[in-house]
Amino acid sequence: MTTPMTGWTDLFFLLVLVLDLFVLASSRLRAGIRAVAAQGALLAVLPVVLAGEATETRHVAVLVAGALLVKGVGIPWLLARATRESKISREAAPLLGFVPTLVLGALGIVLAVWFAADLPLPVPGKHPLLVPTSLGTVWCGLLLIMTRRKAVGQVLGFLVLENGVFVLGLLLSDFMPAMVEVGVLLDLFAAVFVMGLVMFDIQRAFSSLDTENLASLRD
Amino acid sequence: MILAVLQLLAFLALPPLLLGVIGRVKARVAGRVGPPLLQPWRDLRRLAGKGAVFSRTTTWVFRAGPVVGLAAVLAAGLLVPMGAPSSALSFAGDFALLAGLLGLARFVSVTAALDTGSSFEGMGAAREVTFAALAEPALFLGFLSLVRSTGGLDLSHLLGDGLAAAWQSDGPALLLVALSIFVVALAENARLPVDDPSTHLELTMVHEVMVLDHSGPDLALIQYGAALKLYLFGALVVKLALGARFADPAAAFVAFLCGQLLFAAGIGVVESTMARLRLSRVPQLLVGASVLSGFALVLLLR
Numbered sequence: 001m002t003t004p005m006t007g008w009t010d011l012f013f014l015l016v017l018v019l020d021l022f023v024l025a026s027s028r029l030r031a032g033i034r035a036v037a038a039q040g041a042l043l044a045v046l047p048v049v050l051a052g053e054a055t056e057t058r059h060v061a062v063l064v065a066g067a068l069l070v071k072g073v074g075i076p077w078l079l080a081r082a083t084r085e086s087k088i089s090r091e092a093a094p095l096l097g098f099v100p101t102l103v104l105g106a107l108g109i110v111l112a113v114w115f116a117a118d119l120p121l122p123v124p125g126k127h128p129l130l131v132p133t134s135l136g137t138v139w140c141g142l143l144l145i146m147t148r149r150k151a152v153g154q155v156l157g158f159l160v161l162e163n164g165v166f167v168l169g170l171l172l173s174d175f176m177p178a179m180v181e182v183g184v185l186l187d188l189f190a191a192v193f194v195m196g197l198v199m200f201d202i203q204r205a206f207s208s209l210d211t212e213n214l215a216s217l218r219d
Numbered sequence: 220m221i222l223a224v225l226q227l228l229a230f231l232a233l234p235p236l237l238l239g240v241i242g243r244v245k246a247r248v249a250g251r252v253g254p255p256l257l258q259p260w261r262d263l264r265r266l267a268g269k270g271a272v273f274s275r276t277t278t279w280v281f282r283a284g285p286v287v288g289l290a291a292v293l294a295a296g297l298l299v300p301m302g303a304p305s306s307a308l309s310f311a312g313d314f315a316l317l318a319g320l321l322g323l324a325r326f327v328s329v330t331a332a333l334d335t336g337s338s339f340e341g342m343g344a345a346r347e348v349t350f351a352a353l354a355e356p357a358l359f360l361g362f363l364s365l366v367r368s369t370g371g372l373d374l375s376h377l378l379g380d381g382l383a384a385a386w387q388s389d390g391p392a393l394l395l396v397a398l399s400i401f402v403v404a405l406a407e408n409a410r411l412p413v414d415d416p417s418t419h420l421e422l423t424m425v426h427e428v429m430v431l432d433h434s435g436p437d438l439a440l441i442q443y444g445a446a447l448k449l450y451l452f453g454a455l456v457v458k459l460a461l462g463a464r465f466a467d468p469a470a471a472f473v474a475f476l477c478g479q480l481l482f483a484a485g486i487g488v489v490e491s492t493m494a495r496l497r498l499s500r501v502p503q504l505l506v507g508a509s510v511l512s513g514f515a516l517v518l519l520l521r
Contacts, residue, residue, distance in 0.1 A: 021510060
């Protein structure tokens, strides 16, 4: 944090992390979906904020447009539709309560900030908060996947996790061809699409989205 | 010098008006005209003119509660810079005394509530203490972040000169701290979404239930003290948000008062748009506030 400018780029990373914590703490699925959408949109803008003079403009533009479309609009819309159709609005009883998960998530982020300074990076001179944000977001996503019972909550966890990986990908965006990144976004979309189908099947079979029910399946 | 006196006079005179502004904003949002701005002052005068009724089960603890509580908040007011460049009393580590005095005010109001022997007031006292215990870490972590960022140890520096450089170098972290202190202010002053000051619904009251047995002048002292406390927290939030933007002390004072107005209006808007949180969800909000300030501290320690 040397100049005021990097100070305000920090804000982007902080918002991403605060949104992580919000998703961990909120029991309302719709609020969670909105938060993940906002996080996706923020991440989509991030390459522009981080772009130096050396970066290729077209590459960045493709990345921004793709991420905004998929993460900010497409997937949240799918999820919102799924919650509407299945008529669930809140996560009733997660495996671990909301406050413990929130504290665990915060601890993970703190540790990420702590350790990231010592990590040897292949590309020097990147923003100091990039790696902690990425690791912290991945950790929060994992927590969500592990603790939530409703399928929608777990999909949200997967999205948060993917957002974390996306941040880490920004580290390498100078080297990665745009096609690879577009491919990753497409994969993500396909994955959420499949998850949506699975959710509908769970819903039809058990008339609830509780994944605990899957344990009772026999062949 | 004049400003130093003026800030104390404002501290004594303006807090009930702040409540008036909140009431007015809430009424306007709901489409009503609302009570006049001076209504809280009139209520206080009305209460002060009444006689007090003391239950036979109460002791001196009950009578001491309102007086000690108001005295503690008044003393706390000396420590916080409220518009003037520095506070009336300033020494290294005074923020700990500020938290201590506010804690003392809470302690006497809780013991007074317990002294009545009413299980109902005991319930409110238990809730008040629970929430306060969760709000205090957020406040202290916020202060620690400020100490780390400005390099001073007294509130006049933490919320005054030190902030100019701090906002330049680590603005985002200070933003988190300001947000967290705002949440603490809502909780400490028994505002929505933690407690609803306008309801007397038995199952959900926190602060109001503790003062049910106080009457007349005692109740006036308690309500005046609550208003002062709101002004105090408003001062923390406003000073932190303003930074040291105005070089001219008089302009800074005016900006501070406008900030307080905005603070009250902000609370009014929050209260009009949010529902009260379920009691079991309040700790989550307060832990969230602690997490925000703790996070800011970690960013600054990095």
